[in-house]
Amino acid sequence: xxxxxxxxxxxxxxxxxxxxxxxxxxxxxxxxxxxxxxxxxxxxxxxxxxxxxxxxxxxxxxxxxxxxxxxxxxxxxxxxxxxxxxxxxxxxxxxxxxxxxxxxxxxxxxxxxxxxxxxxxxxxxxxxxxxxxxxxxxxxxxxxxxxxxxxxxxxxxxxxxxxxxxxxxxxxxxxxxxxxxxxxxxxxxxxxxxxxxxxxxxxxxxxxxxxxxxxxxxxxxxxxxxxxxxxxxxxxxxxxxxxxxxxxxxxxxxxxxxxxxxxx
Amino acid sequence: xxxxxxxxxxxxxxxxxxxxxxxxxxxxxxxxxxxxxxxxxxxxxxxxxxxxxxxxxxxxxxxxxxxxxxxxxxxxxxxxxxxxxxxxxxxxxxxxxxxxxxxxxxxxxxxxxxxxxxxxxxxxxxxxxxxxxxxxxxxxxxxxxxxxxxxxxxxxxxxxxxxxxxxxxxxxxxxxxxxxxxxxxxxxxxxxxxxxxxxxxxxxxxxxxxxxxxxxxxxxxxxxxxxxxxxxxxxxxxxxxxxxxxxxxxxxxxxxxxxxxxxx
Numbered sequence: 001x002x003x004x005x006x007x008x009x010x011x012x013x014x015x016x017x018x019x020x021x022x023x024x025x026x027x028x029x030x031x032x033x034x035x036x037x038x039x040x041x042x043x044x045x046x047x048x049x050x051x052x053x054x055x056x057x058x059x060x061x062x063x064x065x066x067x068x069x070x071x072x073x074x075x076x077x078x079x080x081x082x083x084x085x086x087x088x089x090x091x092x093x094x095x096x097x098x099x100x101x102x103x104x105x106x107x108x109x110x111x112x113x114x115x116x117x118x119x120x121x122x123x124x125x126x127x128x129x130x131x132x133x134x135x136x137x138x139x140x141x142x143x144x145x146x147x148x149x150x151x152x153x154x155x156x157x158x159x160x161x162x163x164x165x166x167x168x169x170x171x172x173x174x175x176x177x178x179x180x181x182x183x184x185x186x187x188x189x190x191x192x193x194x195x196x197x198x199x200x201x202x203x204x205x206x207x208x209x210x211x212x213x214x215x216x217x218x219x220x221x222x223x224x225x226x227x228x229x230x231x232x233x234x235x236x237x238x239x240x241x242x243x244x245x246x247x248x249x250x251x252x253x254x255x256x257x258x259x260x261x262x263x264x
Numbered sequence: 265x266x267x268x269x270x271x272x273x274x275x276x277x278x279x280x281x282x283x284x285x286x287x288x289x290x291x292x293x294x295x296x297x298x299x300x301x302x303x304x305x306x307x308x309x310x311x312x313x314x315x316x317x318x319x320x321x322x323x324x325x326x327x328x329x330x331x332x333x334x335x336x337x338x339x340x341x342x343x344x345x346x347x348x349x350x351x352x353x354x355x356x357x358x359x360x361x362x363x364x365x366x367x368x369x370x371x372x373x374x375x376x377x378x379x380x381x382x383x384x385x386x387x388x389x390x391x392x393x394x395x396x397x398x399x400x401x402x403x404x405x406x407x408x409x410x411x412x413x414x415x416x417x418x419x420x421x422x423x424x425x426x427x428x429x430x431x432x433x434x435x436x437x438x439x440x441x442x443x444x445x446x447x448x449x450x451x452x453x454x455x456x457x458x459x460x461x462x463x464x465x466x467x468x469x470x471x472x473x474x475x476x477x478x479x480x481x482x483x484x485x486x487x488x489x490x491x492x493x494x495x496x497x498x499x500x501x502x503x504x505x506x507x508x509x510x511x512x513x514x515x516x517x518x519x520x521x522x523x524x525x526x527x528x
Contacts, residue, residue: 040455048320177291
């Protein structure tokens, strides 16, 4: 009975958000295009033969950056921006009355957006292969499955971090600037612009303890078939989720007590 | 007479938007930290590129830092003026408030491009200048009057091109209503302005000098700054800037003919 109810909730939420997202196809296509920075980076790496120093062949590097593009496409999170707008406009109040944590709504929004985004990402990958035919490869099913899971875990970590930041809206009203601050290490340390293996030693010694390399570098290496420590990757991802989730619950309960229903 | 009126109006704009921005003082502090981290991040990325190579696209590390500095200045200008104002056009069109702008006895492009200001971008501009001065010292550049005027001319031209690009993209909202994400695409293309143009492959170089003239925006001013300039390049940049500015004006007047006042 209860599981049935949850299933219905999940299904309805997803359906509503998916039809909502389909309305904004063009926007989502533009979002997908705006994620092509890894390809520019690949161009710098290969045009200057920078990969010779780190034992990465051109083909492997281009696969790596393509996978980084994919992982990034399916782990983009913007919950803090939605939440900030809703809380400034007072839209949170009706959500709070409903017997459903509003973050489920945002979560469904993200999942629906990823489903909408999928065909666009495939088209971009198709063009990538036209220009780089030598890098075509087909990962085996097991790897595909594992990397999908690790991408999802990466998405979960980022969703939790951003939700925690979003909850700060209850105190400061404009939490998105904190998110922009947190985005900087994510951008430079996650492996989106350069594979973590190419980082200098003084960074590599501590970076694997932070969540950043597991956001893009680990799933991308896994998917592209580059060597990576699979068990460490998964355990660190799960560890970070277990660390962040209670923190989110805590800040959520504290925050809703602080809520002052702005705007309406 | 007319100029004085516009200056007076601009002073009022400054006053109102600064007053509203300073409501969020912590935000400005966080934005400062973000700007510093962002600069550190890009220098870190650059240092990875130079780990095993002494030059990239013919640029040494110390010289590539100049591009970084100019990019930071221009990014600061974008964040101070272009971003807050031109993303507002989307809102104006969607909510139909562009009517009010058009009815005002003042030029609509002036109003729409300069209404708001985000003071946090100033810090980025200052950071960029500090880095530029540092670069001048480590590259042993001797400053003289001709050199400074040439630098100033090219940077002003870059600002004009940058403004026109942003303005073009934002103006397309009149037809497509929601092109907020298009600015995000532009942002990701501009990202490559952090690196010397010569570090990309030939096809991308053509793309970034003909279709989206990122090349003109950072590389040419940096070359001038280094003293490696060729006169024809500077003249070309001035021409491109004039053409872009002129066309942005034309395009705005053209687009306005298609504006059909939404929602009211």
